[in-house]
Amino acid sequence: MSLAGRKPDPAWLDTIVQTVRLQDRLTHRPAELSGGQQQRVAVGRALLSRPSIIFADEPTGNLDSRSGAEILTFMRKAVDDLGQTIVMVTHDPIAASYADRVVFLADGAIVDEMLGADADDILDKMKSLGA
Numbered sequence: 001m002s003l004a005g006r007k008p009d010p011a012w013l014d015t016i017v018q019t020v021r022l023q024d025r026l027t028h029r030p031a032e033l034s035g036g037q038q039q040r041v042a043v044g045r046a047l048l049s050r051p052s053i054i055f056a057d058e059p060t061g062n063l064d065s066r067s068g069a070e071i072l073t074f075m076r077k078a079v080d081d082l083g084q085t086i087v088m089v090t091h092d093p094i095a096a097s098y099a100d101r102v103v104f105l106a107d108g109a110i111v112d113e114m115l116g117a118d119a120d121d122i123l124d125k126m127k128s129l130g131a
Contacts, residue, residue, distance in 0.1 A: 001049055008048050016044045019074045021067070035062040043071050047078055054078075056088040060095050072098045093122040104129055 001008055017023055020040035030038055039062040046054050059075070060068035076098050078084045088099065096102045097119040104112040106129055114125060 004049075006049070012050070013048065016047055016074075019070060020044045021070070036064065036067060039063055040067065040071065043075070047074070047084075050078075050082060051084065053085040053087065056086055058090055058092075059088060060090070060092065068095065091126075093119040093126060096122045 017026065020043060022037060022040055022044070025033060025037060030041070033041065039059070043056070043059055046056070054075075056075070060071055063071065072095055075086050075088075079086055079100075088095065090096055097117060100116065102114045102117055102122055102125075103110055104114075104125060111129060112125060114121065117125075
Protein backbone atom coordinates (compact mmCIF):
# COMPACT_ATOMS: atom_id res chain seq x y z
CA MET A 1 0.00 0.00 0.00
CA SER A 2 2.86 2.38 0.71
CA LEU A 3 4.18 1.84 -2.83
CA ALA A 4 0.75 2.84 -4.15
CA GLY A 5 0.72 5.89 -1.89
CA ARG A 6 -2.28 4.63 0.07
CA LYS A 7 -2.86 4.25 3.77
CA PRO A 8 -4.89 1.39 5.23
CA ASP A 9 -8.27 2.03 6.81
CA PRO A 10 -7.43 1.96 10.56
CA ALA A 11 -10.64 0.15 11.53
CA TRP A 12 -10.10 -2.51 8.86
CA LEU A 13 -6.45 -2.91 9.88
CA ASP A 14 -7.56 -3.41 13.48
CA THR A 15 -10.13 -6.01 12.39
CA ILE A 16 -7.49 -7.92 10.45
CA VAL A 17 -4.91 -7.78 13.25
CA GLN A 18 -7.50 -9.03 15.76
CA THR A 19 -8.63 -11.81 13.42
CA VAL A 20 -5.13 -13.11 12.75
CA ARG A 21 -4.35 -12.73 16.47
CA LEU A 22 -1.08 -10.86 16.05
CA GLN A 23 -1.75 -7.79 18.22
CA ASP A 24 1.28 -8.53 20.38
CA ARG A 25 3.61 -9.21 17.42
CA LEU A 26 3.20 -6.03 15.35
CA THR A 27 6.74 -4.78 16.01
CA HIS A 28 8.45 -8.12 15.32
CA ARG A 29 10.44 -8.95 12.20
CA PRO A 30 9.52 -12.02 10.10
CA ALA A 31 12.47 -14.04 11.47
CA GLU A 32 11.05 -13.50 14.96
CA LEU A 33 7.70 -15.08 14.04
CA SER A 34 6.78 -18.74 13.86
CA GLY A 35 5.77 -20.31 10.55
CA GLY A 36 2.12 -20.13 11.55
CA GLN A 37 2.43 -16.47 12.52
CA GLN A 38 4.11 -15.72 9.19
CA GLN A 39 1.21 -17.47 7.43
CA ARG A 40 -1.29 -15.34 9.35
CA VAL A 41 0.64 -12.18 8.40
CA ALA A 42 0.47 -13.23 4.73
CA VAL A 43 -3.30 -13.69 4.90
CA GLY A 44 -3.73 -10.35 6.65
CA ARG A 45 -1.57 -8.55 4.10
CA ALA A 46 -3.55 -10.09 1.25
CA LEU A 47 -6.83 -8.83 2.69
CA LEU A 48 -5.65 -5.41 3.90
CA SER A 49 -6.14 -3.53 0.63
CA ARG A 50 -9.54 -5.18 0.09
CA PRO A 51 -8.70 -6.50 -3.38
CA SER A 52 -11.55 -7.76 -5.54
CA ILE A 53 -9.81 -11.13 -5.99
CA ILE A 54 -7.34 -13.03 -3.83
CA PHE A 55 -5.40 -16.13 -4.82
CA ALA A 56 -4.66 -18.30 -1.78
CA ASP A 57 -2.39 -21.35 -2.01
CA GLU A 58 -2.96 -23.54 1.05
CA PRO A 59 -3.73 -20.50 3.26
CA THR A 60 -4.08 -22.61 6.41
CA GLY A 61 -1.18 -24.97 5.69
CA ASN A 62 1.03 -23.97 8.64
CA LEU A 63 -1.75 -23.19 11.09
CA ASP A 64 -3.26 -25.13 13.96
CA SER A 65 -6.93 -26.04 13.55
CA ARG A 66 -8.17 -23.09 15.63
CA SER A 67 -6.13 -20.49 13.75
CA GLY A 68 -7.04 -22.12 10.45
CA ALA A 69 -10.75 -21.98 11.23
CA GLU A 70 -10.47 -18.31 12.20
CA ILE A 71 -8.69 -17.44 8.95
CA LEU A 72 -11.18 -19.42 6.85
CA THR A 73 -14.10 -17.77 8.65
CA PHE A 74 -12.53 -14.37 8.05
CA MET A 75 -11.98 -15.16 4.37
CA ARG A 76 -15.60 -16.32 4.12
CA LYS A 77 -16.68 -13.01 5.67
CA ALA A 78 -14.60 -11.12 3.10
CA VAL A 79 -16.51 -12.92 0.35
CA ASP A 80 -19.95 -12.54 1.92
CA ASP A 81 -19.64 -9.02 3.31
CA LEU A 82 -17.20 -7.31 0.95
CA GLY A 83 -17.92 -9.11 -2.30
CA GLN A 84 -14.33 -10.26 -2.63
CA THR A 85 -13.51 -13.33 -4.68
CA ILE A 86 -11.08 -15.85 -3.22
CA VAL A 87 -9.58 -18.61 -5.34
CA MET A 88 -8.08 -21.13 -2.93
CA VAL A 89 -5.94 -24.15 -3.67
CA THR A 90 -6.09 -26.75 -0.91
CA HIS A 91 -5.92 -30.46 -0.24
CA ASP A 92 -7.85 -29.99 3.00
CA PRO A 93 -11.53 -30.95 2.70
CA ILE A 94 -12.39 -28.86 5.76
CA ALA A 95 -10.83 -25.74 4.20
CA ALA A 96 -12.55 -26.52 0.89
CA SER A 97 -15.91 -26.78 2.66
CA TYR A 98 -15.82 -23.01 3.29
CA ALA A 99 -16.08 -22.42 -0.46
CA ASP A 100 -19.19 -21.86 -2.52
CA ARG A 101 -17.76 -23.98 -5.32
CA VAL A 102 -15.14 -26.74 -5.13
CA VAL A 103 -13.41 -27.70 -8.37
CA PHE A 104 -11.50 -30.98 -8.50
CA LEU A 105 -8.40 -31.29 -10.67
CA ALA A 106 -6.59 -34.42 -11.79
CA ASP A 107 -3.51 -34.28 -13.99
CA GLY A 108 -4.12 -30.58 -14.63
CA ALA A 109 -7.69 -31.01 -15.88
CA ILE A 110 -11.03 -30.25 -14.21
CA VAL A 111 -12.69 -33.57 -13.47
CA ASP A 112 -15.60 -32.57 -11.25
CA GLU A 113 -17.09 -29.82 -9.12
CA MET A 114 -19.38 -29.48 -6.11
CA LEU A 115 -21.47 -26.56 -4.94
CA GLY A 116 -21.98 -25.87 -1.23
CA ALA A 117 -20.50 -29.21 -0.17
CA ASP A 118 -19.54 -30.19 3.36
CA ALA A 119 -16.15 -31.61 4.33
CA ASP A 120 -17.34 -35.24 4.35
CA ASP A 121 -18.75 -35.00 0.82
CA ILE A 122 -15.55 -33.35 -0.40
CA LEU A 123 -13.41 -36.02 1.24
CA ASP A 124 -15.52 -38.78 -0.32
CA LYS A 125 -15.09 -37.18 -3.76
CA MET A 126 -11.33 -36.85 -3.21
CA LYS A 127 -11.13 -40.54 -2.28
CA SER A 128 -13.09 -41.58 -5.36
CA LEU A 129 -10.82 -39.56 -7.63
CA GLY A 130 -7.71 -41.06 -6.06
CA ALA A 131 -8.80 -44.62 -6.74
